[in-house]
Amino acid sequence: MATYPSLLTHIFFYFLLRSFFISDAIVPPNQTFHYVNRGDFGSFESEYAPTYRPLPPFTFPFQLCFYNTTPNAYTLALRMGTRRDQTVMPWVWEANRGKPVRENATLSLRSDGNLILADANGRIVWQTNTANKGVVGFAILSDGNVVLRDSKGKFVWQSFDSPTDTLLVGQTLRVRGGPLKLVSRESVSNNVNGVYSLVIEPKRLALYYKNNMRYWSSTFPELKRKNVTIVNATLVVAGSEYEENNFHALRCNLQNGQFYEFPDLGLGQVRYNSSLSYLRLGIDGNLRLFTYRANVRGNAWSLLFTLFDRREDEFRMDFEDECQLPNRCGKFGLCENSQCVGCPKPNGVFAWSKDCDTKAPGCKASGFRYYELKGVDHFAVKYTGGNGPVKRRDCESKCTKDCKCMGYFYHTDKSRCWTAYELKTLTRVRNSTHLAYIKTPLR
Numbered sequence: 001m002a003t004y005p006s007l008l009t010h011i012f013f014y015f016l017l018r019s020f021f022i023s024d025a026i027v028p029p030n031q032t033f034h035y036v037n038r039g040d041f042g043s044f045e046s047e048y049a050p051t052y053r054p055l056p057p058f059t060f061p062f063q064l065c066f067y068n069t070t071p072n073a074y075t076l077a078l079r080m081g082t083r084r085d086q087t088v089m090p091w092v093w094e095a096n097r098g099k100p101v102r103e104n105a106t107l108s109l110r111s112d113g114n115l116i117l118a119d120a121n122g123r124i125v126w127q128t129n130t131a132n133k134g135v136v137g138f139a140i141l142s143d144g145n146v147v148l149r150d151s152k153g154k155f156v157w158q159s160f161d162s163p164t165d166t167l168l169v170g171q172t173l174r175v176r177g178g179p180l181k182l183v184s185r186e187s188v189s190n191n192v193n194g195v196y197s198l199v200i201e202p203k204r205l206a207l208y209y210k211n212n213m214r215y216w217s218s219t220f221p222e223l224k225r226k227n228v229t230i231v232n233a234t235l236v237v238a239g240s241e242y243e244e245n246n247f248h249a250l251r252c253n254l255q256n257g258q259f260y261e262f263p264d265l266g267l268g269q270v271r272y273n274s275s276l277s278y279l280r281l282g283i284d285g286n287l288r289l290f291t292y293r294a295n296v297r298g299n300a301w302s303l304l305f306t307l308f309d310r311r312e313d314e315f316r317m318d319f320e321d322e323c324q325l326p327n328r329c330g331k332f333g334l335c336e337n338s339q340c341v342g343c344p345k346p347n348g349v350f351a352w353s354k355d356c357d358t359k360a361p362g363c364k365a366s367g368f369r370y371y372e373l374k375g376v377d378h379f380a381v382k383y384t385g386g387n388g389p390v391k392r393r394d395c396e397s398k399c400t401k402d403c404k405c406m407g408y409f410y411h412t413d414k415s416r417c418w419t420a421y422e423l424k425t426l427t428r429v430r431n432s433t434h435l436a437y438i439k440t441p442l443r
Contacts (some may be wrong), residue, residue: 005122015389026111029143030200031137037066037105044083048188052079055107059140061276061294066105067091069189073100076107076117077128078146078159080292085300087359090290092144092166092278093159097185098127098192109138113149113156124422128157130316143275162340165280167196167250171248171425172234172257182281188252193324196285202229203264205250206383209285213380213422216307216324218254220263227256237269237275239266245269248277248304250287285325310338323427326379334376336428346371346440358423361439363403370396370407373436377427378409381434389415407438 041051052067061082066074076096081089105121107155113135113270115125134150146159160171165182173179184194197208204218232250240247249264267289274291289305308320322328323335334342342349345355361368392410395417399405409418
């Protein structure tokens with residue numbers, strides 16, 4: 001029988017040897033690679049109309065590429081689609097958004113298991129930080145997840161844990177310990193983080209403009225109970241009551257909920273296998289689901305769901321008006337039924353154009369005044385509670401004392417107050433107790 005000291009000795013050497021073998025684990029030579037960003041460009045259409053260079057890693061219908069929309073500023077990204085489709089192929093994951101690399105940049109899987117994107121001068125721009133963690137191989141899975149695996153097949157690193165503006169089927173947002181949001185792209189040409197984000201929170205899914213102005217959120221009845229919160233949300237193709245139909249949903253798992261409760265954001269139905277789909281937070285702040293039909297020549301992609309839409313489709317009884325999009329009417333404009341219908345000036349409402357804007361009022365209260373708009377809300381009003389109950393003069397005083405405040409919104413029926421640092425899209429509503437007060441300089 002082993003003595004107590006000898007038992008401790010065995011345990012010590014076990015963990016010492018285990019850590020030694022893990023730290024010394026190497027990627028087999030036939031699994032390492034070193035790709036250089038140079039050579040001829042691809043000739044098929046891709047999202048944002050870039051120039052691009054496809055790399056060897058490919059698993060139908062996903063392929064790694066270097067692409068750029070501005071000269072000599074490349075993003076390492078995963079593209080979805082094939083030449084056979086004859087349709088524009090989207091980018092569904094990006095490694096180095098906002099940190100472009102140049103010609104002759106390299107992507108390398110080293111023998112120590114670290115996957116590294118380095119610029120032409122050798123500067124590391126992006127990496128998986130998986131050196132000496134037991135990685136033995138790299139793969140692009142059939143669901144679009146890019147992974148580094150250990151000898152037991154477990155993921156040491158996966159691209160599903162670092163989304164940009166896109167979720168693929170099976171990909172998850174987590175309230176804690178994982179990716180908690182999608183962030184939009186700024187523009188077609190400028191690949192940096194934009195102003196919109198889809199965020200998972202304990203009590204809701206929410207869309208934000210500039211991180212603090214909520215312009216949409218989910219309303220799940222299950223979450224009204226105390227101590228019931230969201231744990232994660234996964235894009236899934238769920239069962240449907242309709243024969244041979246597939247139902248897409250951003251399905252939430254709950255903490256302290258009932259075993260049968262899976263609140264979800266329904267994303268529409270199609271009559272073919274649509275597991276190759278993606279949910280995208282667009283440049284305009286809209287949320288859309290695209291489905292992919294494999295082995296189809298032309299029109300392989302279909303737009304199945306749009307959160308902010310101009311019309312009601314056959315599957316959904318409710319939809320959000322495009323007037324909820326902060327930039328629907330540019331810098332300033334009055335919106336109704338998804339259309340920009342007016343430019344509200346101090347002396348009346350005029351025809352809207354992209355030039356519609358407000359003038360900076362300045363900080364001195366003596367240098368500006370307010371003009372009133374009846375039956376008008378700010379885009380952030382619908383999904384936020386505002387402050388109150390409070391008197392209108394106190395709401396106005398708050399805005400007057402704040403140099404950054406461009407106007408305030410007041411509901412006389414509930415004595416609620418909202419102040420706005422940016423006006424953007426104002427929505428015309430039927431309730432005349434909803435009032436807007438816009439700052440304008442006296443000169």
